[in-house]
Amino acid sequence: MVTIRSQLLKGILDGCILAVIENEFVYGYELSKKLQMVGLSDVSEGTIYPVLLRLQKNDLITGEMRPSDSGPNRKYYKLTTAGKEALDDIRSEWLGISDAVGKLMKEKG
Amino acid sequence: MVIVKKLISETNEKRKLLTKENEIYFDKLLIYIRSHLLLSERQSEEVLTEILDHLLSAQAEGKTASDVFGSNPKVYAEEIVEALPKEKKGNLITFGVEILCDIIGWFIIIGAIGRYFTKSDQIYLYSSIINVVAVVAIGSGLLYVILKQLKQGAFEEKMSKRTVVKSGVLGVVTFGLFIAILYLTDELGPLVNITWFTQLGAGSALLLISYLMKRDRTKSY
Numbered sequence: 001m002v003t004i005r006s007q008l009l010k011g012i013l014d015g016c017i018l019a020v021i022e023n024e025f026v027y028g029y030e031l032s033k034k035l036q037m038v039g040l041s042d043v044s045e046g047t048i049y050p051v052l053l054r055l056q057k058n059d060l061i062t063g064e065m066r067p068s069d070s071g072p073n074r075k076y077y078k079l080t081t082a083g084k085e086a087l088d089d090i091r092s093e094w095l096g097i098s099d100a101v102g103k104l105m106k107e108k109g
Numbered sequence: 110m111v112i113v114k115k116l117i118s119e120t121n122e123k124r125k126l127l128t129k130e131n132e133i134y135f136d137k138l139l140i141y142i143r144s145h146l147l148l149s150e151r152q153s154e155e156v157l158t159e160i161l162d163h164l165l166s167a168q169a170e171g172k173t174a175s176d177v178f179g180s181n182p183k184v185y186a187e188e189i190v191e192a193l194p195k196e197k198k199g200n201l202i203t204f205g206v207e208i209l210c211d212i213i214g215w216f217i218i219i220g221a222i223g224r225y226f227t228k229s230d231q232i233y234l235y236s237s238i239i240n241v242v243a244v245v246a247i248g249s250g251l252l253y254v255i256l257k258q259l260k261q262g263a264f265e266e267k268m269s270k271r272t273v274v275k276s277g278v279l280g281v282v283t284f285g286l287f288i289a290i291l292y293l294t295d296e297l298g299p300l301v302n303i304t305w306f307t308q309l310g311a312g313s314a315l316l317l318i319s320y321l322m323k324r325d326r327t328k329s330y
Contacts, residue, residue, distance in 0.1 A: 028159045029166050045163065046178030046185060049156055053192035056152075065116070065155050073116065075159055 005042060015090035016040065017051055018079065021061055022087055027074040028052065052077065060086050114327055116154040123161055131164055134174035134182050137263050141186040144259035147201065148193045156189060183264045200326075207322040209245065214315030216244045221308035230305070235298025243290045247283055254279065 009016075020026060020034045031052075032045040055061045060083035068074040079087065124135055138160065142153050160178070167177045178185045220240075224232075258276070262268060 029163045032163070044177070044179055045167065046160075049160060049163075050188040050192040053152070053156060053189065053194075057192065057194050063155070065158070072162060073119070073158060074162070075155055 003042070009040065009043060012090075012094060013043065013047070014051060014055065015087065015094060016043075017048060017055065018060065018083060018087040018090065021077050022079050022084070025076045025078055027068075027076050031077070055083070059083075112327075113151050113154050116158050120154065120157055120161055123165065126165060127161075128168060128173075131168055131174045134178070135161060135164060137182045138178075138186045138189070140259055141183075141263040142189060142193075144256050144263070145190055145193070146256065147196055148190065149196045152193050156193070160189075186263070203322060203326060207319050207326065210315045210319035210322070212245060212248050213241055214312045214319060216241065217308055217312030217315065221305045221312055224305040224308065231300045231302055232308075233296050233298050234301050236294045236296060237298075239294045239297065240291060243287060247287055251283060 016035060017031065020031055026034065028048060032043075032048050035041075035043050035048070052061070052063065056063055059080055061077050061079055063075045063077045065073050065075045120139070124132060124139070127135055139157060142148075142157060145153070164174055164177060167173075174182075258272070262272065265272075
């Protein structure tokens with residue numbers, strides 16, 4: 001079922017993923033845990049992989065497969081310069097929108 | 110950089126650790142993604158590794174593949190395929206030439222062995238060329254059909270009766286077509302002197318080229 005929440009999240013998920021990757025090198029599983037930890041628990045875990053592929057295709061992030069400390073190969077992601085710029089754009093747009101929408105939504109409540 | 114060959118063999122091993130239910134789900138993704146030969150092999154195998162590792166971790170937490178990737182594997186697999194980049198043109202061409210050398214090489218070698226028994230030292234030039242073209246055309250046609258069937262069949266629980274019959278008919282028709290071409294173009298063009306041994310050498314040379322190309326292609330993998 002498509003909930004209102006998941007529909008709202010759809011547009012900003014790329015930004016959320018970029019924001020996590022900006023802070024540290026992460027691999028997929030870790031990334032999904034981080035998203036859940038900040039409260040985006042309803043982002044279905046698998047959704048991140050098509051997004052990660054798309055972000056790589058658009059050169060916003062790069063992924064490198066390398067052996068992890070605990071053994072298995074893991075693909076660690078980091079932002080490219082273009083990715084950093086895109087994140088900055090998304091960030092300022094988001095802050096503007098959330099500010100404006102916040103005002104509207106508060107008026108009634 | 111981890112080499113692709115290693116990723117493939119690890120994925121093939123690790124999927125055995127999945128529960129039956131999760132394995133069925135993962136295998137559908139695997140077949141569907143791998144049957145897209147025009148997509149980047151490295152990216153395809155990397156994302157399969159990520160998905161499998163994620164699923165194994167989730168499984169340890171008591172989750173199923175449907176919990177993690179959604180209840181419809183087909184929708185998810187299509188999302189992945191859509192997001193995957195295409196293979197580089199150069200790589201595709203080299204891969205194509207490699208397969209071509211392989212097919213033609215084996216065909217020439219089998220022909221050479223046949224001629225060893227028939228003791229003929231001459232071949233019909235045009236017939237031979239037509240036969241090689243026919244083998245390549247029929248071979249590529251079959252490969253296309255098989256890949257298409259893999260993509261379609263990946264999400265069917267069981268091969269439908271229609272598919273079984275269709276495959277059988279296709280096999281018979283293809284074989285019949287090939288025999289018919291061999292028969293109809295039996296004695297065309299000038300006779301050329303080539304001993305069976307020279308032919309064997311030519312075929313072996315093609316196989317060697319194909320082998321070297323493959324070694325070179327997978328070296329940096």
